[in-house]
Amino acid sequence: MIAEIGHSAFHSIINNQAAYFKSGATLSYQFRLDQLKRLKQVIRNNEQAIFDALNKDLNKHEFESYSTEVGVVYEELNFAIKNLKSWMKPERQSTPFALFPSSSYIHKDPLGCVLIIAPWNYPFQLLINPLIGAIAGGNCTVLKPSELAPATAEIVEKIITEVFDPAYVATIQGDGAQVIPEIMNSHRFDLVFFTGSIPVGYAIAEIAAKKLTPVILELGGKSPCIVDKDVDLHNAAKRIVWGKFTNAGQTCVAPDYLMVHNSRKKELIELIKKYTNEFYTETPSSGDYGRIINKRRFTTLKNYLEQGNIIFGGQTTEEELYIAPTLMENVSIDAPLMTDEIFGPILPVYGFDSYKETLALINKNANPLAFYLFTSNKETEQFYINKVSFGGGCINNTLIHLGNPHLPFGGVGNSGIGYYHGKFSFDAFTRMKAVLKTQTWFDSGIQYAPFKEKIKLLRMFLRY
Structure with a gap:
């Protein structure tokens, strides 16, 4: 927390990072590659401590922690390490003949000093994955882990301190509602990368502006x-069961509500019940099923259970922050359960007969971060891809589009600005710098005065 480390100490970190960046130390390919490799090694050395922290914060099983947090980070690191050299090379572009004899390039410049703010639901992965992009892009970075996942925040700080000089990568702890505005108001970062809720996103954008x-x-x-x-x-x-109830539904791209054709609705509901019981047992075990992050979120989710008919699940235990995987029907589309992002293991179910009905419901909360469609009809698939504005999604699956580093991940409209993953992370933390180089062995002279009789020649090159 800034109050704990002192204002002068915080400003010292920022000033030291600015000086370190200006020194050019972060620019070379070899430096960036070495930092990525060091980050990978320190994570490997601290794997068990990371698993323990995620279990303490969210009751994540080691399998889930590896598949959705640590393993995803390894995949991003390996991809960046393998491709960094090609990403950094200037990209040659075509040049109009009118500019002969010239050649054109796009160089990728580091942004400078950046701030990365992580959420609590995937507190390791959603902090470290953007950091990979920042390192690959040649930046200095301030990291703000979520205070709502304190065990993970602690191990992250330990890892970062162990492997990086704070003049290069530093960690700031504390209450985000206090720390982040103070950080941003006292210093201009070259980029702020935030993952979290829409209301907080608005507040950060306002400060940044x-x-x-x-x-x-x-x-x-x-x-x-x-x-x-x-x-x-x-x-x-x-x-659907896997996508919705992983991390107890606390996933920004989890299916938030389900629409199923009325002719298959009853059968699908029974199968969701069947597989939920198979995956987690009828009383989800403490080891395989997550818990709600804190009592405030627990209370919010528990109140949602009163906004419709529970047709499966609904059991809660406040002492354990436990809410069972739950299906609900007869939920008003104007209820908070259908206007707020649920961020928990509650799935409202609706039937439909026509695609028009589904679009009407989707448009009530336009621009979702993710969209999932189960169909074997290519025309239906194309219909929804064309009609629905969404960040990313899957056909006949859920969540797994996040696992492909060749695909960008990001929102649209209210679900976000910008995207990352793989090369898109490198692009997110760099800026394109245009460079045109002209040879000196020839100069047409057409651009110089006097212009008499040159207009005809100019029109030959710049045709309308």
Whole structure:
């Protein structure tokens, strides 16, 4: 917390990072590559401590911690290490003949000193993955872990302190509502990268605008899941259960509500119940199923259970921050359960007969971060891709589009600004610098005065 480390200490960190960046130390390929490799090694050395912290904060099983946090980070690190050299090379571009004899290039410049703010739901992955992009891009970085996942914040600080000089990468702890505004108001970062809720995203964008600070906002929204009548329901049910109830539903791209064709609705509901019980047992075990992050979120989610009919689950235990995987029907589309991002293990279910009905419901909460469609009809697939504005999504699956580093991850409209993952992370933390180089062995002279009789020649080159 700034109050704990002192204002002068915080400003010293920022000033030292600015000086370190200006020294040019972060610019070379070898430096960036070495830092990525060091980060990978220190994570490997601290794997068990990371697993223990995630279990303490969110009751994550080691399998889930590896598959959705540590393993995802390794994938990003390996991808960046393998491709960094090619990403850094200037990109040659075509040049109009009128500019002969010239050649054109795009260079990728580091932004400078950046701030990365992480959420609590995937507190390791969603802090370290952007950091990979910042390192690959040649930047200095201030990291703000979520105070709501304190065990993970502690191990992250330990890792970062162990491997990096704070003049290069530093960690700031404390209450985000106090620390972040003070950080941003007292210093202009060259980029603020935030993952979290839409209201906080608005507040960060407002502060950033005062200093013309660019932002990348990875927010959320209500991600729909549609199941058409022509699908393998067993397959759909398993993937919906996994996508919705991983991390106890505390996933920004989890299916937020389910729309299923009325002719298959009853059957799908029964299969979702079946596979939920198979995956987690009828009383989800303490080891395989997560818990709600804190009592405030628990209370919010518990209140949602009163806004419709519970048709499966609904059990709660406040002492354990436990809410069972839950299906609900007859939820008003104007209820908070259907206007807020749920961010928990509650899935409202609606039936439909026509695609028009599904679009009407989606448009009530437009621009979702994710969109999921189960269908075997290519025309139906194309219909929704064309009609729905969403950040990213899957056909006949959930969540796994995040696992492909060749695909950008980010929102649209209310669900976010900007995108990252793989090369898109490198692009997010660099800026394109245009350079045109002209040879000196020839000069047409057409651009110089006097212009008499030159207009005809100019029109030959710049045709309308």
